[in-house]
Amino acid sequence: MRFQATHKLASYVLVAVAMASLAAAGLVAPLAAALAFAGLLLSWFAEPTSFLGVLIAGRGALPARLIAVAFLALTVWEVAAHLPEPDLSPIISLLLFLVVFKLFHRRSNRDYLHLYILSFLLILAAAAFAQSAVFLVGFWLYVLLTTWTLMLFHLRREMEENYLVKHSTQAPSQKVGVHRILNSRRVVGRWFFVLTAGVAVVIFAGALVTFMLVPRVGAGFVLGGPKPRRFLVGFSDEVALGQSGFLSSDNRAVALRATVPRLASLDAAARDRELENLYWRGTVYDTYDHGHWARSRTPGLATDLEPLGRQWMVKEPGFRGSSPFPPLANTIRQEIDIVGLQVPVAFGLDQPIAFELQDAQPGVGAAAELRLVPRWSSEVALRLFSRASSSVSESEEGRTAGGAHYVVFSRDSLAHASAQSGMPIDELDPDLLRPYLALPSELSPRVQALARTITAGKPSASAKLQAVIDWLGRTHGYSTQLKRHTAVADPLEDFLFEQKAGHCEYFASAAAVLLRAAGVPTRYVNGFLGGEWNALGEHVTVRQNRAHSWAEAYLGEFGWVRVDATPSIKASRSMSRLSEMVDSLELWWSRWVVSYDFARQIDLARSLGKRLGLLPSPGGRAADGALSWRRHKVGFINGAAALVLGFGVMQWRRRRPRRSEERIRRIPSGTPVGQLYEKALRRLAAGGFPRRPSETPREYLERARTVGLQGWEVLERITAHYEDARFGGALVEEGIVRALARRIAELVPSSEATGITKVTAVTGG
């Protein structure tokens, strides 16, 4: 490919990659991205001599500049309007506009340089807000293309400034046209790009090494946060039946990922069964009123977070009393990565009893801190606070932070139902129970009658609970196609008596309300159900379409128990291989890049040291790691010796003269004519006329003739015979050699050779 075209193509692809990375980071509206790419493609044809280029430079020059100024003014105004918390989106749009503007106005090397700088700013913006592993791909491509492009740009500039200068002694040097060399195919070829791709690999590796090793000790400002992701309604302070999130197979965005070690140890069949019973508990509501669930914010229902080492234990003091916490070793540990939710909720498997936060969180600057905030009904929220704030309560300054990473310890509310998880109902404070038993005053009497009918003859709360579940399962069906009988005001009543079909929210609400009518304290819970097992990353991926609602009923000593009255629905539990790879990559990106922190660096160094046997085990004795001295003593010695030997050989090969040079420079002094030639050289060198190292014998002879060396004819004969012997393999007669040896005295060195006579006395006058 011709050099100039290659340089242009590389520059364009570089800019395209930067734009794509920016778009992948979600910083650009789809329309703006499409326009930018269209401009990129169109500008390819806007060469200075083309019709489009002439048009732009001519009539289009003034309008283009006016548009640019207007865009700049608009950007300044938009940024100023959002102060003191500036929005970076207008600045990014301005950058895109400038890139396209510059692409249409490529005239000189300086314009290309400006393009590269702008593309770098784009990639910088993408890096600042990248939340997906797609950035890593874009970054690698950018490194590769930058390596190529900068090299080509450098060569092009050097060509235009230095190359093809016509020299002449009669006239000053002139630069000739560079178009020929710019259109040459011989400047760079396939191997150039292959080898420079290797350079790019090294640069990329260096970037990774820097990333791994530089300690994270930031203590400064926080940039503007990323744009809020899709906000799934259903996890807010109030939920409305029929308007909130529901099971939708269309919404496959990942909500969270969870690493559950217990699942990894199960076989596939057992794991599939477990997946069906993964209830990711989120928000909890205690007040129902005419199709709405809300929180009463009763002080007694507030969650209590008690610190215990690095963990925060979740307590409902009014319901647990003084019962001790179960040991965490007996709980289900999960490592949660919130991905696609900008919600203040700390999700965890039902029922979470402890939380543990990392020191650094993705998307959180060093000046901010993610904290656990207790809410109600054992619900825990995540809030972002500035480090200067001393209050842990919900602050107006606090912002939610999507992408949080934390650890949860949960107990299975059903599996541990026999444990002493709660206090008997009659021992509870009636004020605490009142919200969980409250029914709206407008609730239809037939709902209460229905509850009595269903639970008739069931003395215990658990029996009532089972009766309600059975009845709902028997009489109602699952459907996401919601219909409403407008004459019935309460959607729940409509569901129970008219529609007899609905989704999980209706089933959960119906169970909660019916049980309350039967005297069983209940509450309403929103969360997620199940997930997809990623065999590659050994984690569970929970998508938005797994949002689910259920109820919790208080069964005295058994505490709060999960009540899921929704008929079971089959959902995909596995992913394709490609999906697993992409999903694992995203999880790896989230944990090892975005949330890589100093603590993880220390852990990494420790684990590496233990693996290599460089660190002692807890018992004090150095472990026999992979590279322990004891195990590989001989190998170490051999390896060190091989290294030293190899280095020595390398140095010897570098320093010794090359064979060809040696052959050329070595005079066959073993032969008489060789010795004769050496003798002649020594005589002349002693006289101040040495042969230069870079001179051939013939060049030396010519130089001697030029300076008028006396006895030149003798040197000429000696040189001729010497060359015949050395290069022609001829045998020179000894007689000739002796005769020439006698004439060596005719070789007059130095001042005599120049013919200049030094005069010290007057000779005549």
Place this chain on the structure above:
Amino acid sequence: MPSNTVPTPLPRRSGQRPVWYRRFPPTREGWYFLTATLLIGLAALNAGLNPLFLIWGAMLSLILMSGVLSELCIRDIEVRRHLPPVIHAGTPYLMGIAFHNKKKRLPSFSVEVEDLLEGSPIEKRCYFLKVPAGRAQETAYRTTARRRGRYHLSGFRVSTRFPFGLIQKSRDIASPCDVLVYPALVPVPASLLKGLPTPHGRGSTHWRSRRGDFFGLREFRQGDDPRDIHWRTSARRGAPFVREMEDDEGKEATLVLDNGAVAEGPGAHEQAFENAVSLAASVARTLLGRGYRVGLVTRDAEIRPDGGPGQATRIMRLLATIGRVGADSPRLDSATAHARIRITPGKPPVVERAFELARTPA
């Protein structure tokens, strides 16, 4: 220092830098890049944004690779000088530079070569865009020596901004070479050549070539009688040689250059001396070009009259380095019976013995 000129000789530097010594100052773009790297590093450390560490690491690695690749370009190379046969002060000349890439596999890209005069670059660069492995390329630079004399070219400075134009790495390669700059050539006044026979055409002869005793053999010059060719010597030497007769010296001239210092101090006299030297060189060159045997006599040296390119070289070499001697140095006069021109600095040249008229053919 004006361009295209070579400065006056400087004293030689004592001591040389080690072989591994390199210079690598950043270019203007390099300074911008370094500043950007610093700022991004600070931003990454300050904000704790992990992807910025990737960007920062890539920038640092790019700087490192720039140093490595530029080093590869200027390693395992050989540079040679191809001097012009004659260099006169004030006359532009082309200095040939040959660049040989001795690497087995890797090419050298974007290399600049500068000559070093007494260790300092003369600011005339030769550029090599791409020299494949094992290949050599030649180019030249045009320059003008301002003054006559001996110049010591100590070596070359080889530099490159490859691959990214951020750093200009350079190294010095020792390649000592003494260059002798002959005096400037000036127009010879017609009065000095009065009586000088006109140049002969090919094949014509106007002087006796067979008269006199055998003197020796010399190279054939244009105008010589082909019958005087000494064939045996010519066959052996591969070039025509003629017998030189003693009385064949009608075309002989001696230049007398008085290089005694004037009693008064230097200044204007310095320029007058240089003018005299230039005139002597120009006259000698003119006469030699017309087939004369020319000799040169100064207060401290003498060159016997002779002809041919070798004689021109001898005379030019003497005039290139001649200096003023003491005012009390004895004057040297040639006892020649042939034409003699005396050149005294500050005074008009004098034809002490005129040229003979052209002789009639034998």
